[in-house]
Amino acid sequence: MNQARHSLFSVGFSSAIAILALATFALVVGTAQQACAELQINVTDGVVEPLPIALAPFVDASGQEDKLGRDIAAVAIADLVGSGLFRAIDEKAFIQTPAAAALAPRFPDWRQVNAQGLVVGAVKRQGDGRIRVEFRLWDVFGEQQLVGQAFVTERSNWRRVAHLVADAVYTRLTGEDGYFDTRIVYIAESGPASRRIKRLAIMDQDGANHQLLSGGGDLILTPRFSPSRQEVAYLSYNNGLPRVRILNVDTNQRETVGPIDGMTFAPRFSPDGNQLLFAREQRGNSDIHTMDLRTRKIRKLTNHPAIDTSPSYAPDQSRIVFNSDRGGSQQLYVMDADGGNVQRISFGDGRYATPVWSPRGDLIAFTKIKSGQFSIGVMRLDGSDERILSTSFLEEGPTWAPNGRVLMFYRQTATNRRGQGGTSRLYMVDVTGANLRQAKTPGGASDPAWSPLAP
């Protein structure tokens, strides 16, 4: 069970450093304790009845930051409802005011509107211009405080505060790590189907703070986050030649990494951020390699005339899952981190591709192609318990949220003879298969990659 994270982060490119401080309030509540079952959601159940939660606008006694308080609450409740595990009680139904509830919740009022959880908070602008935000999560029926935290940060970081609130509520009520304080890097698509323009893009997981990171002149594909540094690895057709590059998102520096003779592609960082897996093509044959990013030393891991690509480390980095057609068709294989002990793990009816090891270590997500349809699915490490989560004309490339409970992928529609259609969008789905929904992007979108939780 995750304790409240203590973190500071700074905003790149500006001279001011944003500081996020975390404080946990161990407040004793002296109201009558009723012998109720503890407020909890079990996310491993197939279908979960959303937990009704009241998340009141955060209040400012001085009135200065009332709008900010509303905005923070709105972002947080959108996160929670979007997860599919919570249902928001309409603010119009509230009996007690948010200001009064922030001081002392009148639990009968909240039980009356059928809230099981109550989140109240306060915002205040400090003398130095930063904001202080505090919130509490109450168990309405048990009349107990479950979480109490405070943050101090630059005003411009208010969205991160909202996501941290949502993560804290999610974690406390599900026992799982949250995933709301995360970003998505992906490929923004525009232009006609005959000459698609593809640009590197980044955004918060709820679609906010969207930025384009490339001009569209070079074709860019398959970006992946570093788990430890502010870096993105991707495939770029720089000067018309496909090579793996790394972008530092703080400095905007880009460099080609790895061997330059022959195509390099399918990059993916190791969980500790020190290795970069990739595929390298030489004389038509693609094999998996790893590069130590500290020494730049490259090691060849597969040595087979088949296509070997799309590698992904296990969370403990002891093994790698990858895609190979060495058995005659695209399938999933697992090998030791040194390339030994290759074992096939996919045996279902169809072709399997794009394997990604869950951050929890328990499942492998994949794309499956069968009977002209594409599906996103998960399987156990030995290939058993295959579960299909989504199916459509063309979809691929799952990426795990850092808590291993949600997957994002992209879907492309069919194109007609006039070149209409063929548009791509991002989708999210729970690992149980529930709650399939589109992720918000300004335009066409493909090749998503989920960031780790911000430290």
Add this chain to the structure above:
Amino acid sequence: MNSATEAPQNLMFTLNRGANTLGGTPIMSMKFLAVAALGLALAACSTTEDKPATSGSAQAVTTTTAPPPKAVNKNAPRPGSQEELDATIGDRVQFGFDRYDLSPAAKATVGSWADWLNRHQNVALNIEGHADERGTREYNLALGARRANAIKDYMTALGVASGRLQTVSFGKERPAMLGSNEGAWAQNRRGVAVVR
């Protein structure tokens, strides 16, 4: 109680627009324009009149009737150019689904490319490998590379120096024909010869 630890930066910064905008212009299309212009210039130059012969002596000047100028098709592609390749042989071959072996028809075309390269020793080619949309992105990049390399291997076996043949895969990124149907997919599973 507050605790403070430094952590990496937030991912917010100003986009450096204008970077990487030139790099994507296909080199072959610039060459195409240059070659086309050259072709026209040569065509213009090829219409020369025969000049009457002159002799050093002050004897009678011989006059001959200048024969009519050779009929020249100003639109004839320059030998060794992309247009000539396209017009005489064709610039592409197709592959079967998830296949990279050359069909008999493909072998005939690629063999003609090899002959053509033997006749034009100063020409080098980019061999592009492409795939249809019915596969995953990374695997299709690898498949396109296999297709391009299969073509290159066949040509080197026919005696073309491998240094004249560069391969590049575009996976499923550059369809030749739009449409989610078998006809378009077949057209998109292709290898293309591009004059460098």
